[in-house]
Amino acid sequence: MKITFVGTGNMGCKKRGNSSVLIDDFLIDIGCGTVKQLGKFDIETKSIKYILISHYHSDHFADIGHFFVTRYIRGELNNIIKLIGPIGLKERIKGFFKMTEHGEELLERTEIIELEENIDVNIDGYKIRPLALTHGKIKPVYGYIVEKDNKKIGYTCDTTVCDNFEEICRNVDYLIGDANKITSNANHMGLTDFTEYAKKYKECKFYAIHRGDYEERNEFVNFPEDGDILKI
Numbered sequence: 001m002k003i004t005f006v007g008t009g010n011m012g013c014k015k016r017g018n019s020s021v022l023i024d025d026f027l028i029d030i031g032c033g034t035v036k037q038l039g040k041f042d043i044e045t046k047s048i049k050y051i052l053i054s055h056y057h058s059d060h061f062a063d064i065g066h067f068f069v070t071r072y073i074r075g076e077l078n079n080i081i082k083l084i085g086p087i088g089l090k091e092r093i094k095g096f097f098k099m100t101e102h103g104e105e106l107l108e109r110t111e112i113i114e115l116e117e118n119i120d121v122n123i124d125g126y127k128i129r130p131l132a133l134t135h136g137k138i139k140p141v142y143g144y145i146v147e148k149d150n151k152k153i154g155y156t157c158d159t160t161v162c163d164n165f166e167e168i169c170r171n172v173d174y175l176i177g178d179a180n181k182i183t184s185n186a187n188h189m190g191l192t193d194f195t196e197y198a199k200k201y202k203e204c205k206f207y208a209i210h211r212g213d214y215e216e217r218n219e220f221v222n223f224p225e226d227g228d229i230l231k232i
């Protein structure tokens with residue numbers, strides 16, 4: 001499996017793109033500017049077959065309309081995209097497509113799958129477990145365990161310290177998650193807490209994303225830059 005860190009910055013980050021991680025043909029989050037980021041790293045939109053959304057903040061979701069219009073212009077509508085996310089996805093996607101000239105056609109070429117907390121789904125060899133995270137008062141926000149070929153990858157953007165964050169750490173081989181600033185607040189986890197979990201769950205490899213422009217680094221956590229590739 002090939003993991004590409006498409007965007008590793010938080011919303012205010014000047015140096016890096018918004019959150020997006022590609023696992024083979026499976027994109028997790030599509031923050032504002034992700035289509036440009038994909039182009040920068042020579043990743044073709046037609047190579048993406050699945051998009052999994054964590055929550056509906058613009059730095060995780062807002063390039064979805066642009067992604068579909070780009071596919072339309074490139075003549076890639078023959079491939080049906082599976083869009084997967086928390087409850088409310090269908091309504092939001094319909095809203096996005098209403099704003100575009102080719103909305104109805106785009107909607108016909110899209111399969112939308114809404115997930116409920118703690119209910120596993122199997123989609124074409126990917127097993128996905130959604131767990132509710134704590135991101136201030138925003139709901140729903142899901143973290144995920146994505147399993148394929150006996151590899152388990154955790155994705156936790158956005159969240160502060162909470163039981164389900166630890167549940168994900170406990171059950172995965174790789175954890176890609178929110179390390180927004182140095183210290184945690186009600187909405188986000190800070191690098192300090194993120195590092196404590198990395199020390200506790202030594203069998204799991206931790207990758208800090210959704211990072212601000214801070215320069216702090218340590219030996220317990222990996223700090224990918226946009227475009228970095230991890231082969232597992």
Ligand SMILES: [Zn+2]
Nearest residue numbers: 055057135158
């Ligand atoms: Zn958010």
Ligand SMILES: [Zn+2]
Nearest residue numbers: 057059060158
């Ligand atoms: Zn965010």
